[in-house]
Amino acid sequence: xxxxxxxxxxxxxxxxxxxxxxxxxxxxxxxxxxxxxxxxxxxxxxxxxxxxxxxxxxxxxxxxxxxxxxxxxxxxxxxxxxxxxxxxxxxxxxxxxxxxxxxxxxxxxxxxxxxxxxxxxxxxxxxxxxxxxxxxxxxxxxxxxxxxxxxxxxxxxxxxxxxxxxxxxxxxxxxxxxxxxxxxxxxxxxxxxxxxxxxxxxxxxxxxxxxxxxxxxxxxxxxxxxxxxxxxxxxxxxxxxxxxxxxxxxxxxxxxxxxxxxxxxxxxxxxxxxxxxxxxxxxxxxxxxxxxxxxxxxxxxxxxxxxxxxxxxxxxxxxxxxxxxxxxxxxxxxxxxxxxxxxxxxxxxxxxxxxxxxxxxxxxxxxxxxxxxxxxxxxxxxxxxxxxxxxxxxxxxxxxxxxxxxxxxxxxxxxxxxxxxxxxxxxxxxxxxxxxxxxxx
Amino acid sequence: xxxxxxxxxxxxxxxxxxxxxxxxxxxxxxxxxxxxxxxxxxxxxxxxxxxxxxxxxxxxxxxxxxxxxxxxxxxxxxxxxxxxxxxxxxxxxxxxxxxxxxxxxxxxxxxxxxxxxxxxxxxxxxxxxxxxxxxxxxxxxxxxxxxxxxxxxxxxxxxxxxxxxxxxxxxxxxxxxxxxxxxxxxxxxxxxxxxxxxxxxxxxxxxxxxxxxxxxxxxxxxxxxxxxxxxxxxxxxxxxxxxxxxxxxxxxxxxxxxxxxxxxxxxxxxxxxxxxxxxxxxxxxxxxxxxxxxxxxxxxxxxxxxxxxxxxxxxxxxxxxxxxxxxxxxxxxxxxxxxxxxxxxxxxxxxxxxxxxxxxxxxxxxxxxxxxxxxxxxxxxxxxxxxxxxxxxxxxxxxxxxxxxxxxxxxxxxxxxxxxxxxxxxxxxxxxxxxxxxxxxxxxxxxxxxxxxxxxxxxxxxxxxxxxxxxxxxxxxxxxxxxxxxxxxxxxxxxxxxxxxxxxxxxxxxxxxxxxxxxxxxxxxxxxxxxxxxxxxxxxxxxxxxxxx
Numbered sequence: 001x002x003x004x005x006x007x008x009x010x011x012x013x014x015x016x017x018x019x020x021x022x023x024x025x026x027x028x029x030x031x032x033x034x035x036x037x038x039x040x041x042x043x044x045x046x047x048x049x050x051x052x053x054x055x056x057x058x059x060x061x062x063x064x065x066x067x068x069x070x071x072x073x074x075x076x077x078x079x080x081x082x083x084x085x086x087x088x089x090x091x092x093x094x095x096x097x098x099x100x101x102x103x104x105x106x107x108x109x110x111x112x113x114x115x116x117x118x119x120x121x122x123x124x125x126x127x128x129x130x131x132x133x134x135x136x137x138x139x140x141x142x143x144x145x146x147x148x149x150x151x152x153x154x155x156x157x158x159x160x161x162x163x164x165x166x167x168x169x170x171x172x173x174x175x176x177x178x179x180x181x182x183x184x185x186x187x188x189x190x191x192x193x194x195x196x197x198x199x200x201x202x203x204x205x206x207x208x209x210x211x212x213x214x215x216x217x218x219x220x221x222x223x224x225x226x227x228x229x230x231x232x233x234x235x236x237x238x239x240x241x242x243x244x245x246x247x248x249x250x251x252x253x254x255x256x257x258x259x260x261x262x263x264x265x266x267x268x269x270x271x272x273x274x275x276x277x278x279x280x281x282x283x284x285x286x287x288x289x290x291x292x293x294x295x296x297x298x299x300x301x302x303x304x305x306x307x308x309x310x311x312x313x314x315x316x317x318x319x320x321x322x323x324x325x326x327x328x329x330x331x332x333x334x335x336x337x338x339x340x341x342x343x344x345x346x347x348x349x350x351x352x353x354x355x356x357x358x359x360x361x362x363x364x365x366x367x368x369x370x371x372x373x374x375x376x377x378x379x380x381x382x383x384x385x386x387x388x389x390x391x392x393x394x395x396x397x398x399x400x401x402x403x404x405x406x407x408x409x410x411x412x413x414x415x416x417x418x419x420x421x422x423x424x425x426x427x428x429x430x431x432x433x434x435x436x437x438x439x440x441x
Numbered sequence: 442x443x444x445x446x447x448x449x450x451x452x453x454x455x456x457x458x459x460x461x462x463x464x465x466x467x468x469x470x471x472x473x474x475x476x477x478x479x480x481x482x483x484x485x486x487x488x489x490x491x492x493x494x495x496x497x498x499x500x501x502x503x504x505x506x507x508x509x510x511x512x513x514x515x516x517x518x519x520x521x522x523x524x525x526x527x528x529x530x531x532x533x534x535x536x537x538x539x540x541x542x543x544x545x546x547x548x549x550x551x552x553x554x555x556x557x558x559x560x561x562x563x564x565x566x567x568x569x570x571x572x573x574x575x576x577x578x579x580x581x582x583x584x585x586x587x588x589x590x591x592x593x594x595x596x597x598x599x600x601x602x603x604x605x606x607x608x609x610x611x612x613x614x615x616x617x618x619x620x621x622x623x624x625x626x627x628x629x630x631x632x633x634x635x636x637x638x639x640x641x642x643x644x645x646x647x648x649x650x651x652x653x654x655x656x657x658x659x660x661x662x663x664x665x666x667x668x669x670x671x672x673x674x675x676x677x678x679x680x681x682x683x684x685x686x687x688x689x690x691x692x693x694x695x696x697x698x699x700x701x702x703x704x705x706x707x708x709x710x711x712x713x714x715x716x717x718x719x720x721x722x723x724x725x726x727x728x729x730x731x732x733x734x735x736x737x738x739x740x741x742x743x744x745x746x747x748x749x750x751x752x753x754x755x756x757x758x759x760x761x762x763x764x765x766x767x768x769x770x771x772x773x774x775x776x777x778x779x780x781x782x783x784x785x786x787x788x789x790x791x792x793x794x795x796x797x798x799x800x801x802x803x804x805x806x807x808x809x810x811x812x813x814x815x816x817x818x819x820x821x822x823x824x825x826x827x828x829x830x831x832x833x834x835x836x837x838x839x840x841x842x843x844x845x846x847x848x849x850x851x852x853x854x855x856x857x858x859x860x861x862x863x864x865x866x867x868x869x870x871x872x873x874x875x876x877x878x879x880x881x882x883x884x885x886x887x888x889x890x891x892x893x894x895x896x897x898x899x900x901x902x903x904x905x906x907x908x909x910x911x912x913x914x915x916x917x918x919x920x921x922x923x924x925x926x927x928x929x930x931x932x933x934x935x936x937x938x939x940x941x942x943x944x945x946x947x948x949x950x951x952x953x954x955x956x957x958x959x960x961x962x963x964x965x966x967x968x969x970x971x972x973x974x975x976x977x978x979x980x981x982x983x984x985x986x987x988x989x990x
Contacts, residue, residue: 036962036963038771038962040767040768040769040770040771041766041767041768042577043575043576043577044572044575045768046547046859047568047572048547048859048963071551092527093524093610095523096523097523120571124574124575127575128575140767140770142767142768142769142770142771143771144771144772144962146962146963172771173771174770174771176767176770180775180779236964255626255627255665256626256665256666256667256670256672257626257627257663257665257672257674259990261665261670261672262670263667263668263669263670264667264668264670265667362774362900362901363898363899363900363901364898365896365897365898366896367896367907367909367929367986368927368986368987368988369672369674370671370672370673371987371988371989371990372990373986373988375896375898375907375929376898377898377900377901377905379900379901396900396905398898398900398905398907398931400907400984400986402988402990404990405988405990435931435984436905436907436931436982437905438900438904438905439777439902439904439905439933440774440777440900440901440902440903440904440905441902
C-alpha cells in the first residue's frame with residue numbers, strides 16, 4: 001500500500017476531489033516504505049521499518065482554509081476527511097496572505113527513483129560488514145543505515161496534477177579506536193542503493209580513526225583550511241553552506257532582517273557578495289543528485305541559478321511574497337549544486353604549503369544573523385598539512401566564521417561530491433578563524 | 442538540542458503540518474472540541490493491554506510492556522497583527538516492547554483492538570528473535586515492582602484546551618501589539634499546548650494511567666533600522682512548563698526583578714506575556730545602538746533563564762549513561778565523563794556545584810509520576826560538592842554501574858517510538874546562604890550579567906562550549922553600568938564549573954526548559970527543565986561576535 005503508482009494515486013485523489021463542496025480543494029498523498037539499522041559498540045542497537053501513506057486535504061472557502069488528514073482510504077473515511085477539512089476551514093480566520101491554488105503545470109521527469117531496494121537482510125549484512133572491518137582492527141564502529149522509497153502526488157480543483165517517486169539511502173559511520181584516542185567519520189547518500197559502498201566508507205572512517213591518534217595541540221588563530229564536503233553541508237543540522245543557501249528568502253531580506261537585506265530597504269539581488277569562482281544553482285535533472293519535480297505548492301522546479309560568479313542572481317520568493325513584489329515565484333528545490341573544479345581532496349592537499357584538513361564540523365549555531373557568523377567545532381579527523389602532505393593529527397578546534405567571509409577567501413575549489421542530496425566540492429580557504437582548542441576526540 | 446528540533450518560529454508556522462520531529466506535527470488535525478473529549482476508559486485500556494501482554498508471553502517473552510498513547514496538541518502561530526496558523530491534532534496508537542531470549546523487540550500499531558495488539562506483540566517478539574543473531578550480551582533488566590492500577594495527573598489549574606481559541610489568539614495578538622508599540626518592527630509569537638494521555642502496562646503487574654500536560658508561550662521580536670541596515674532580536678523570557686493555562690496569569694509573587702540597573706524581569710511559575718513583549722520591543726530597538734563588548738576575562742553573573750541551557754549542554758548531556766557508553770557515538774556524541782574518568786574522582790566543578798536530577802519538580806516539563814518503563818519517578822544527585830557521583834540510567838543500564846534499580850528516566854516521544862534513556866530535569870541547587878542577585882552583583886569588580894538563552898554550541902564530548910544570550914549588562918565595581926551587545930563566552934566544562942563562585946538563595950530559583958531536546962537515530966525529541974538561581978562564575982573568557990562582511 002505504501003507506494004502507489006501514478007495512476008493509483010491520481011485515481012484516489014480524483015475521488016477525493018469529487019467529495020468537495022468548497023470553493024477550492026487540493027489533495028496530496030505522501031507515502032514511504034523505509035527501513036533502518038543502527039549499531040554502536042560493534043553491535044546492533046536498534047532496527048526498524050516504516051510503512052505509511054497519508055492523505056492531506058486542504059479546503060478553502062474564500063480566504064478561509066482548513067486542512068485534514070487520514071491514513072485509511074475507504075470511501076467513508078475519504079468523505080469524512082474532506083468534510084472535516086471543510087468544517088475547519090469554515091471556523092478559520094481569513095488569511096491576509098491568501099493566494100489561490102495553481103492550475104495545470106508541466107513538470108520535468110527527474111531520474112529520482114532507482115529499482116534496487118535494500119531489505120532487512122541486506123541492511124543487516126551491511127552493518128555486519130562495517131562492524132567486521134572495525135572489529136578486525138580493534139576499532140569500534142557506530143553507524144546508521146536508513147533508506148527506502150517514497151512518493152508524493154497532488155491534485156486540485158484547478159486542474160493541477162503532479163506525481164513523483166523517489167528512492168534514497170543514507171549511511172554514516174563513526175569509527176573510534178578502542179582507547180578513545182582516535183575517531184574518524186564517513187557519510188554518503190545515494191539514489192540507487194546499489195551504488196552505496198558501506199565497506200569503503202567504513203574503511204575511510206577507520207583509516208581516519210587510526211591516523212588521528214596522538215593529536216597535537218596548535219595555537220588557535222587564522223589558518224588555511226581544506227574543508228571536506230561533510231564540513232560544508234549536513235542533511236539534518238545547520239551547516240556553513242546550508243545556512244547560507246537556505247537563508248536566501250526574499251521576504252526576510254526585504255523586511256530588513258537577513259544578511260541579504262539592503263541598507264535603505266529592499267534586498268541585495270544583483271550584488272556581488274562572493275569570490276568570482278562561486279556559482280550555486282539547483283537542477284532537478286542532474287543525474288547524480290536528481291531533485292524534486294515540484295515543490296509543496298505544486299510549482300514546477302527547473303534549473304535555476306542562485307549565485308553566479310559571486311553575484312546573487314535570485315532569492316526564494318514564496319507565492320505570496322512574489323505576488324506582492326510583482327516577480328515570479330520560485331519553486332523551492334530540495335538540493336543544490338555548487339560548481340567546482342576537477343581536483344580531489346588529495347590534490348588540494350598536495351598544493352598546500354601550510355594548512356588544516358577538516359573532515360567534519362559539528363554543532364554549528366548562528367551567532368549573529370546579520371553577518372551570518374557561525375560557531376562550531378571540528379570533529380572526527382583534523383590534520384595539519386605541511387609542504388603538500390599531512391604531517392600529523394591535531395586536536396579539535398572551535399571556529400567563529402561567516403560563510404560570507406569564507407566564500408570571499410577562496411584559494412581553490414575541488415571536485416563536487418554528493419552529500420545530503422547536494423553536490424558540494426571540497427574548498428580550500430585562507431584565513432579561516434579558529435578561536436579555541438577542544439579536548440574532545 | 443539539535444537545531445532541526447529548535448527551528449525558528451517563522452518556519453514552524455508555515456511548515457507546521459509537515460514537521461515530523463515535533464510530537465503532534467504530522468498527527469491528524471482535529472476540531473479543537475475533540476481535544477476535550479475523554480480517551481478510552483481504563484477498563485478498556487486494561488483489557489487491550491492484557492491482550493498484548495498475554496500474546497507476548499505466549500510468544501516467549503520473559504518481559505513485555507505496552508504503552509497505549511493518545512497525544513493531543515494545539516499550536517497557535519501569529520505574526521504582527523495576524524494569525525498564521527492554528528493546528529489541533531490527535532494521535533492514538535500502541536507501542537509494544539518485548540524481551541525474548543535476552544533481546545529487545547519493538548513494534549507499534551495505530552489499530553487499537555485486542556486482535557491487533559496481540560498481532561503486534563508477536564511482531565515485536567519476532568524482531569527480538571531475529572536480533573538474537575547479532576546479540577553479544579543478553580539484556581539485564583533491573584527488577585521493578587508492579588504497582589497495580591494507579592494513576593497520575595499533571596497538577597494544573599486550567600486545562601489549556603478548555604480555553605477558547607479566541608482568548609489565546611487575543612493574548613498573542615495583544616503581546617504582538619505591545620512589542621510593536623514599544624519599538625519592534627516585527628514579531629512572531631506562538632502558543633504550544635501538549636497533552637499526553639499515556640496508559641502503561643507491563644508483565645511486572647503495573648497498570649499506570651497518566652494525564653500529562655505541557656504549555657509553552659513564546660515569541661521573537663525584531664527591530665530593524667532600515668537606514669543602517671542593522672537588525673536585532675529579543676526572544677521571550679518564558680519557559681516551557683508542566684502547567685495549565687494558569688501559567689499565563691501574571692502574578693507579582695512569581696516575578697523576580699533582575700539586578701538594579703538591568704531593567705529585566707525573570708519568571709517563576711507564572712508568566713506576564715504582555716509585559717515581557719513590551720520590554721522585548723523596547724530592548725530589541727535599544728540593541729541596535731548598544732555598546733559592543735570589549736573581549737577579555739570577566740566574572741559572569743548568570744540569570745537562571747540563561748544558565749539553564751549551559752547546565753543542559755555541559756552537565757545534562759555528559760551524564761547520560763548511553764552517551765558515556767558510546768551508543769550515541771555516530772550522532773549526538775560521547776562524553777568526557779566516562780566511568781574511568783569518574784573513578785579518578787576528579788573535580789567536575791567547585792564545591793559550590795551541587796547538581797540534582799529529578800522528574801518531580803512541580804511546574805517542570807519533566808514532571809511525571811512514572812516513566813515509560815513503569816518506574817516511579819524520583820530525585821537523585823549527579824554532582825555533590827563538585828564531584829560526579831552518578832549518571833542518568835534506565836532499567837537495562839542500572840547493572841552497569843552496580844545499581845539495583847532504574848532512575849526512572851525512560852521516555853518515548855510517542856506510542857510509535859521505542860522508549861530509551863532521556864534526560865530528566867537536571868538542576869543546580871540554590872545557595873544555602875541568603876543572597877539576592879543585587880547582593881551578588883555588589884561583589885563583582887569587573888563582570889557581565891547575562892539574561893536569556895542565545896546561541897549555543899558544545900563539542901561532542903562536552904568539553905569546549907560557547908554561549909551567547911539575550912541581554913548583557915556590564916558590571917563595574919559592584920554596579921550595573923550599561924547594556925552591551927556582541928557578547929559570547931567560551932569555556933571548558935570542568936574549568937567553567939570549577940570557576941563557580943556560588944548561587945543566590947532559593948528565593949531566586951527558576952526553571953529554564955525546552956520542548957526539543959534531540960537524541961537517537963531516528964531522532965526523537967523530549968522535554969526537559971533545568972532549575973537554578975542566579976550564579977556567579979569567575980574569570981570566564983568573553984569574545985566579541987561583531988563582524989564586518
